Amino acid sequence: MDRYRSLRISLLAALGAAGCSASSTAASGSGESPPVVAIPTASSSATAEAPSPDGEPEPSNPTRTGWVAEKNGNVHRASRVTCDATIDLPACAGTESRLSCKTDADCTEKPHGKCTSGVGQIGTYCGCTYACETDDECGAGQACVCKGTGALRARHSVCAEASCSTDADCSENSCGLSAYFNGCYEKVTLACRTKEDTCRSDADCQKLPRSGGACVARGQKGEKPTWQCGSMSCVIGRPLVISGEARAAKPRARADWRAALDFEVDALSLEAREAISAHHAAIAAMEHASIASFSRFTLQLLALGAPAELVAEAQIASLDEVTHAQVEYAIASRLAGRFIGPDKLPEATARLESDVISFVEALVMEGCVGETLGAAEGQEVLRGVRDDGLRAALAKIAADEERHAALAWKTLQWALGAFGAEAREAAERAFARALVIHGEDPAEGPVENEEFGVLGARTLGARRREVLRSVVGPCLRTLGLVACS
Structure with missing residues (x-):
């Protein structure tokens, strides 16, 4: 089954399906295996380097405690x-519209339960936190x-x-x-x-x-x-990377970053709701940070003399991310039964790199690879979601992420033509590193629930490797970054 055929065709179309991409598409349509790009094994990655002696812990001291x-x-x-x-959350007042608990004495599934108050999409709630x-x-x-x-x-x-x-x-x-x-x-x-x-x-x-x-x-x-x-291996949209680290706002209680979204959660336990909510709140924070990332990307395009089409698409993508963040914060709030939104994000105004090498390396890591994987993950999530309202909201995000991935590949194509060998060498280095990083399974998460959009680590790892082979590989061949075979 050629699971990501439509994504591959979409990205190749954005690149004009030049080079050896035509044979790649034809092969996939005839039932043959799609072209393969080599995925380095874990043993060849940067994580397998010998430990630094400077990182040795201090000798154990038997008098130390805690x-x-x-x-x-x-x-x-x-x-x-x-x-x-x-637990630093407000206690249930008893006046909330839906009460899973009324006092701390009702929270007995685990020790030290607290009946906490919050507000969700359909009113105020009380629920247990442990x-x-x-x-x-x-x-x-x-x-x-x-x-x-x-x-x-x-x-x-x-x-x-x-x-x-x-x-x-x-x-x-x-x-x-x-x-x-x-x-x-x-x-x-x-x-x-x-x-x-x-x-x-x-x-x-x-x-x-x-x-x-x-x-x-x-x-x-x-x-x-x-x-x-x-590493930051959970790929959703374009991260905001400052000094080599993805940054995002911390959560805070606020109601102005939520889309109008409602779906049924009564079948979930309180513990499952909280865990799935935390997953979506983290995604929401990354989507919120993507607004800043695309804004910075727009400024870089202007600084490097990019064509108007790319600048306009980058601006549209930034607005897309506002909607994505609102949807994800709405999902997190609905599951948790309380308002969840973003805190301040001062890193959004950090110093901007506009040299060709930094631009191309970030474009490859965060756009061509990161957003392609994000688009594929969005499609995969939709296969398990049952609620019609939730599925429709997530489908819009998946479609937008596919457009964002296409923008990244088109931008790389422009950069390779505009800046020549300098851009090509930077792209080749970045792709080699990206394939190592995303060639491994991510860590096991605290929860797995495909019905509410949370994929398991092994499923996610397997799908990412498939995308690297069947989507990223043909795109690399189209740009001449991997020799045609």
């Missing part, structure tokens, strides 16, 4: 501690991570998967805290650092291009995780 932060930024757990289980104080409250194979520890983003203590509980459980005396934010959600893990790790600290991962590289614990379910360089 969470220990090393000079290199690593955080590990010398001993178990009791966390503050305070935190933890100790490992025992989290259950077997988990540990309680205190809010404010290391790079943890959560605003209250959380239960994390744990293959170790303290440094004493590890041969190298380091039970490290991994808070891996891949651009859409945060995966919190405790894992031993070992000689098999491919990084020792975030400093080893700074060579990852424009990806928010960090040394994090990763592994498939049922396997002990190892420490690897993780």
